[in-house]
Amino acid sequence: xxxxxxxxxxxxxxxxxxxxxxxxxxxxxxxxxxxxxxxxxxxxxxxxxxxxxxxxxxxxxxxxxxxxxxxxxxxxxxxxxxxxxxxxxxxxxxxxxxxxxxxxxxxxxxxxxxxxxxxxxxxxxxxxxxxxxxxxxxxxxxxxxxxxxxxxxxxxxxxxxxxxxxxxxxxxxxxxxxxxxxxxxxxxxxxxxxxxxxxxxxxxxxxxxxxxxxxxxxxxxxxxxxxxxxxxxxxxxxxxxxxxxxxxxxxxxxxxxxxxxxxxxxxxxxxxxxxxxxxxxxxxxxxxxxxxxxxxxxxxxxxxxxxxxxxxxxxxxxxxxxxxxxxxxxxxxxxxxxxxxxxxxxxxxxxxxxxxxxxxxxxxxxxxxxxxxxxxxxxxxxxxxxxxxxxxxxxxxxxxxxxxxxxxxxxxxxxxxxxxxxxxxxxxxxxxxxxxxxxxxxxxxxxxxxxxxxxxxxxxxxxxxxxxxxxxxxxxxxxxxxxxxxxxxxxxxxxxxxxxxxxxxxxxxxxxxxxxxxxxxxxxxxxxxxxxxxxxxxxxxxxxxx
Numbered sequence: 001x002x003x004x005x006x007x008x009x010x011x012x013x014x015x016x017x018x019x020x021x022x023x024x025x026x027x028x029x030x031x032x033x034x035x036x037x038x039x040x041x042x043x044x045x046x047x048x049x050x051x052x053x054x055x056x057x058x059x060x061x062x063x064x065x066x067x068x069x070x071x072x073x074x075x076x077x078x079x080x081x082x083x084x085x086x087x088x089x090x091x092x093x094x095x096x097x098x099x100x101x102x103x104x105x106x107x108x109x110x111x112x113x114x115x116x117x118x119x120x121x122x123x124x125x126x127x128x129x130x131x132x133x134x135x136x137x138x139x140x141x142x143x144x145x146x147x148x149x150x151x152x153x154x155x156x157x158x159x160x161x162x163x164x165x166x167x168x169x170x171x172x173x174x175x176x177x178x179x180x181x182x183x184x185x186x187x188x189x190x191x192x193x194x195x196x197x198x199x200x201x202x203x204x205x206x207x208x209x210x211x212x213x214x215x216x217x218x219x220x221x222x223x224x225x226x227x228x229x230x231x232x233x234x235x236x237x238x239x240x241x242x243x244x245x246x247x248x249x250x251x252x253x254x255x256x257x258x259x260x261x262x263x264x265x266x267x268x269x270x271x272x273x274x275x276x277x278x279x280x281x282x283x284x285x286x287x288x289x290x291x292x293x294x295x296x297x298x299x300x301x302x303x304x305x306x307x308x309x310x311x312x313x314x315x316x317x318x319x320x321x322x323x324x325x326x327x328x329x330x331x332x333x334x335x336x337x338x339x340x341x342x343x344x345x346x347x348x349x350x351x352x353x354x355x356x357x358x359x360x361x362x363x364x365x366x367x368x369x370x371x372x373x374x375x376x377x378x379x380x381x382x383x384x385x386x387x388x389x390x391x392x393x394x395x396x397x398x399x400x401x402x403x404x405x406x407x408x409x410x411x412x413x414x415x416x417x418x419x420x421x422x423x424x425x426x427x428x429x430x431x432x433x434x435x436x437x438x439x440x441x442x443x444x445x446x447x448x449x450x451x452x453x454x455x456x457x458x459x460x461x462x463x464x465x466x467x468x469x470x471x472x473x474x475x476x477x478x479x480x481x482x483x484x485x486x487x488x489x490x491x492x493x494x495x496x497x498x499x500x501x502x503x504x505x506x507x508x509x510x511x512x513x514x515x516x517x518x519x520x521x522x523x524x525x526x527x528x529x530x531x532x533x534x535x536x537x538x539x540x541x542x543x544x545x546x
Contacts, residue, residue, distance in 0.1 A: 053112045053120055057144045057152040061122040064142065064154050065104040066402070070419070081145065082156040093161055094128075097173045097217060099136075101300065101397060103127040119155070120144040126162075130173065132205060132395055133215045133234035138162060164231070170222050171231065176214040181206055182245035185252045186281075190245070196255050198262055198286040201294035205394035206246050206445070248393070248444055249281035254514075257540035258286035261518075264532040269521040271296035272533060273424040273442075276546050277432040277513050280440030282392070282425075283546065284537075297396040299423040301519055304495030304526070305359040306427050306506045307416025309434045309465065310386070312356060314379040316461045320370035323353040323464055327367065329360035336408030339365055339415075342494050342525060356468045357476030359492055359526075365411045376413055377401035384430050385439040386422070388452045393445030399426045417496060427517035431508040435469065435489065435515070437462040469510070478507065480531035486511045486543050490534070492526030505529030511538055513546040 060079055067076035068090060077087035094102065107123035114120055121141050128136040140163055143155040158165045165171065183191045183206055193200040205213060214235030219228045254274055262270055265288055273296050274284040285296050293299075315321045329347040333339050341361050347354055355363035380386040386399035400421045404410035412418030422430075425442060433439045439454040457465075469489030472478045478490035493506030505523025507530035509516045516534055523529025 052109065053114055054146075054152065057120050057146070058106075058109070058112070058122065060152040060154065061106060061120075061124075061142050061144060065106060065124060069102045069104045070402075071101075080154040080156040086154075086156050089158065089161060093165075093171075097128070097136075097171060098131040098133075099128045100131050100298075101129055101400075103129075118146055120152075127389075129395070129397075130215070130217065130232075130234065132213055133175070134232075134395065135389070136217055136232040138231070164219055168222055169219055169228065172218045172220050172227075174216050174218055176235070184245045184247050185250045185255065186248065187252070188247070189252045191248065191250060191252070191255070193290070196259055197290035198259050198288055199250075199255065200290045201287050201292065202285050202297075202394060202444070205294060206248070246445060249283070249446070250285070250444070251283040251545075253545060254284040254537075254541055255286075257537050258284035260540060261533045261536035262286045262288040264536050265520045265523070265529065268523060268529070269295065270519065270523075270530075270533065271299060271424050272516065272518040272537065273297065273428040274514055274516045274537065275428050275432060275442055277436050277510065277515050278440070280429065280432065280442040282442055282444045283514065285425075285444070294394070295423065295519075297392065297394065297423060297425040299519070300397055300421045301423055301504060302418070302420060302495040302497075303416040303422040303427055304493030304504065304506050305361070305415055306430075306491050306493035306508045306517070306526070307420060307422070308356060308359070308364060308414075308493075309430055309469075309491055309508070310380050310384060311364060311376060311414050311416075312465060312468065313383065313434065313457060313461055314371055314376055315367060316464055317379070317458060318370065318375075321352050321367060323351065323356075323468065325352050326350070327352045327355050327363045329355050329358070329363040331362070333362040333365050333411075335365060335368075335411040336406065339411060353468060353471065356491075357472040359472075359477050359494075361415045364414045368407075368410050368414050371414075373410060374403040377403060382455055383439065383457050384433050385441065385452045385454050386426060386430065388454075390441055390452065391448040391450065392425070392442050393448055396425060397421075397423055399423075416493060424517040424519055427506070427508050427519075428515045431491075431510055431517060432515035433457065434465045435462065435510050473509075477527050478509070478531065480527055480535055481509060481538070484511070484535065484538055488538070492531070494525050497522070505531075507531050507534050509534050509538070512543050 064076050064079045073087050073090045077083040080086040105125045111123050112120055121143050123141050126138050126140055130136055142160050144152050145155040147153055183203055185191055193203055216230050217232040218230050258272055270288045272286040275282045287296050326349055329350045331344050331346040339361055380401045390396055390398045402419045404413055409418045413420050429442050437457040441450045441452050466489055469491055473481050473488050473490050477492040481488050481490055488511045490509035495504045497504055502522040502524050505520040505526045507518050507526045518530040518533045520529040
């Protein structure tokens with residue numbers, strides 16, 4: 001339960017800032033990107049006029065929202081007038097309500113309110129994913145006050161977290177205990193956790209007839225605990241929902257193969273997703289251990305070099321590189337920090353195609369200046385649907401590609417590191433989009449809402465990506481799949497976690513209308529850990545089974 005003490009919110013006298021210094025920097029100001037793809041709207045170029053809010057204040061608001069969304073609560077609190085109190089309340093609010101990965105989007109610039117004393121109020125939209133239930137969305141406002149040294153701070157008060165949060169009212173999360181429903185595969189075959197253990201976290205999130213787990217966020221009186229209103233309700237039974245088992249898009253043959261394939265992960269935490277390329281229907285979801293959370297669709301991982309499918313798409317669409325162009329692949333490249341290739345490999349005079357098939361990090365990073373700072377995220381969102389809100393039939397994490405803060409972070413994002421976040425669901429979908437040219441919202445049940453909006457990839461780019469993935473199997477890092485029948489294409493990935501942990505291993509692949517993604521935590525390399533899992537899965541399912 002979230003239960004902060006009363007916050008009296010003292011405020012310091014405001015001082016009106018001279019606009020001389022502000023105007024000097026206006027021409028160089030840029031639109032501010034907010035967590036999970038939000039941005040400041042601008043009509044004729046960001047901050048193009050000599051009037052309006054101080055860009056430094058808007059930057060502080062942007063930083064506060066970005067830090068809060070990314071879980072950097074000490075950083076967010078440091079941007080306020082009461083850091084200790086702010087950190088305590090933000091931690092209590094998100095943890096007490098089981099909120100994971102908030103999405104906080106600042107409103108348009110023309111909605112910022114400026115008072116006579118120079119204080120500013122920045123509106124924002126909060127999308128709070130409540131673990132296992134759904135997303136709680138509301139509108140709130142950030143007050144900002146100029147300090148004595150000319151800097152800006154978020155003027156701390158409880159109401160900036162939520163308009164109804166106060167010294168007399170707080171929020172409480174209520175969950176309703178519901179037994180997992182009966183479920184069937186696409187052909188009506190019964191699916192149970194006993195028969196398919198790795199489905200356990202998935203079946204637990206399916207509601208009766210698609211209704212989902214149930215619960216509510218309630219506003220209660222601090223003193224009495226009496227419920228004053230329900231702020232958000234989750235898991236309402238849909239109108240007209242039929243009694244009986246939930247029919248899923250899963251395929252019993254694929255799911256059985258997934259169960260067996262995960263044994264190749266050697267007891268490490270692992271997850272996989274297989275889905276149909278032409279419509280996004282999910283054929284198999286696997287989680288190991290079965291007693292864990294649904295890491296396959298709700299996990300947040302750096303996708304490593306599997307993300308080079310998106311990076312390559314951005315570069316190829318822009319004409320920034322061609323497969324036959326020479327892009328040298330040295331052992332190391334320093335951009336604020338030293339980046340290197342797996343096993344310190346190097347390929348002097350390599351073509352871009354060779355860089356892709358051998359997964360050369362330094363070559364991809366060397367091309368970073370050919371993309372704008374926010375361009376990789378825009379391509380991910382516009383063509384691959386990453387970062388948009390997906391409704392697949394169970395709660396899912398739909399990815400994030402923030403605008404890089406600096407050149408080092410931009411370099412990292414080119415190879416699926418830094419703050420780029422994904423999971424097997426996202427990367428299976430990315431693979432399907434790359435080889436078909438068209439994004440389809442993944443689905444685990446029928447009739448889900450689809451608010452995604454994407455554009456098709458150019459045909460020439462799709463052909464190039466397919467050729468690159470095929471060559472990665474026949475003559476590259478995914479050679480573990482080379483003995484499989486059919487035209488298999490793939491991309492490996494190795495993602496750094498921390499100095500104290502081995503790298504995560506990734507592999508994405510496609511064959512005969514099905515896209516697959518696998519992650520093995522601390523698997524060291526993609527080919528060595530995720531590769532055998534993919535090989536086992538595709539070996540167990542005959543060609544043409546989709």
